[in-house]
Structure formats: C-alpha cells, structure tokens
Amino acid sequence: MHEKLCEQFNSEFVLKSQQKYPQVSFVSQGQDKESAETGTSLVQFFTIGIIGIYLILTLLFKSYTQPIAVMLAIPMGWIGVVWGHFLLGLDLTIPSLVGFATLAGIVVNDNILLVNFIKQNISKQHDLFKACILAVQDRFRAIFITSLTTLAGLLPLLSESSTQAQFLIPLVASIAFGLIATTILASIIVPSVLIILADMGLFNAQEQKKDS
Structure with missing residues (x-):
C-alpha cells in the first residue's frame, strides 16, 4: 500500500508540480530514501557477486566463454521471479530483490x-x-x-498468512519460482547455448576430448 501511494504521489503530484513550478525540487526522505539507498547498495554488491561467480567459473572451466552457459541460470531465474510475483499478486520489493540475489548463487550449481x-x-x-x-x-x-525438495521446504512460508511473515514472502517467492524457472529452462537453454558457441567457434569439442 505504501509503495503504491508513493508511486501515485511521484507520478501525479510531483510531476504536475514540477511542470507548474519548475524551480521547485523534491527530495525523498525517510523510508523512501532508505529504500533507494538499499536498492543501490544491493545492485552494487550483486554486480560484485556476478563478477566473482564469473571469475570462479573461468578458473573451473579454463574458458572465458563456457561460464556464459552456466550464468544464464541467473536471467532464467529472474523470469521465474517476475512470473511468481505476478501469479501471487505481489509487488517487486527490496525483499524480492534480496531473494533474487540469493537465488543467483544457488541456481548456477545445477548448470x-x-x-x-x-x-x-x-x-x-x-x-x-x-x-x-x-x-x-x-x-x-x-x-x-x-x-x-527445496520448493517443498519453502511452501510453508509462502502459504503463511501471519503479519510477521509478510516481509519474507516476496523473498521466498523469488527463490521458489526462480528455482522452478531454472529447472525447466536450463535443460533446454544451456545445451542450446553450448551448441551455438560451438557454431561460433567459441567452444571446441575436439579440445575437450584432448583435455580428457
């Protein structure tokens, strides 16, 4: 409710006021300011985490291109996050993004x-x-x-209706539906990407035979 009111305030009152009084500026304070700072910090640390995952995979596979196929799990997880929130009627909030950031480190394992x-x-x-x-x-x-099994463990939290659990539900929804999406899509997309990389000359199957 608070986020919808803030969005309505920014899109209607602030926009009209700036058009009518261009010399007037608006600055967010309180919860809005804290949310913006948290979002910025989360994006920064998420970027650092992605770079760290890529570097580790580069050392593991001894390749700069093969990690791409593995890290596709992350955008695939985001598809599940968006659809999960849509199906449950949830807004994408800071806890949702925290859940997605957590998911990024989980879903690469299967790939x-x-x-x-x-x-x-x-x-x-x-x-x-x-x-x-x-x-x-x-x-x-x-x-x-x-x-x-991971989804089964998260279902009790998704179905929880208590006030205390409402903060955790977007986070859990991100992880649960992100896992569903990656499980379904990974088996199709990852092999397809490797075949595409091979067609582009970026994945040499013959070298893999020699390395073995």
Whole structure:
C-alpha cells in the first residue's frame, strides 16, 4: 500500500508540480530514501557477486566463454521471479530483490553440473549434440528432485498468512519460482547455448576430448 501511494504521489503530484513550478525540487526522505539507498547498495554488491561467480567459473572451466552457459541460470531465474510475483499478486520489493540475489548463487550449481556432464560425454567420444542429450537425460532427474525438495521446504512460508511473515514472502517467492524457472529452462537453454558457441567457434569439442 505504501509503495503504491508513493508511486501515485511521484507520478501525479510531483510531476504536475514540477511542470507548474519548475524551480521547485523534491527530495525523498525517510523510508523512501532508505529504500533507494538499499536498492543501490544491493545492485552494487550483486554486480560484485556476478563478477566473482564469473571469475570462479573461468578458473573451473579454463574458458572465458563456457561460464556464459552456466550464468544464464541467473536471467532464467529472474523470469521465474517476475512470473511468481505476478501469479501471487505481489509487488517487486527490496525483499524480492534480496531473494533474487540469493537465488543467483544457488541456481548456477545445477548448470555447472550439467556443463560438466556434457564435457564428460564429449570426452567419451560423443559429438556435442549427443553429449548434450545424454547429459540432460542423466542429470534432469537429480536436478528436478533437488529443486522440488527445496520448493517443498519453502511452501510453508509462502502459504503463511501471519503479519510477521509478510516481509519474507516476496523473498521466498523469488527463490521458489526462480528455482522452478531454472529447472525447466536450463535443460533446454544451456545445451542450446553450448551448441551455438560451438557454431561460433567459441567452444571446441575436439579440445575437450584432448583435455580428457
């Protein structure tokens, strides 16, 4: 309610006042100012976290391009965050963004395993396309069950109606629906991206065979 009133105030009263009195300026204070500062700080630390994840994956895969396939889990998670809030009738708030930032460190794990299995299948003399199919077949059940158990653990919080839990529900919704989205999309998008990278000459399946 507070955020809707603030949005209405900024879009109607402030806008009309600035048009009528251009010399007048408005400055946010109190909760609005704190929310803006928190959002800015969150974006900064989230960016640092993304860079850290990329550097770690670069060392793990000994490649600058393969981490791209793994880190696609993060925007895939955002798709789930947006749709989850829409389905539950929630606004995207600071706790929602905190949940998404937390989710970013979780969802890359499944993609790391998937890419590793693809590379292992390539080392067994399978071509890239066949290696992707086998990796998805081998890992999908484990990834699905892991995400399902995590979701089951979060469901009690999502269904909680107490006043104290209302602050946590957007955070939990981000994690829960983000996991659902990445579980469904990762098995399709990650192999597709690796195949595209191979077509562009940025992923050499033959080198993976030699490295093994």
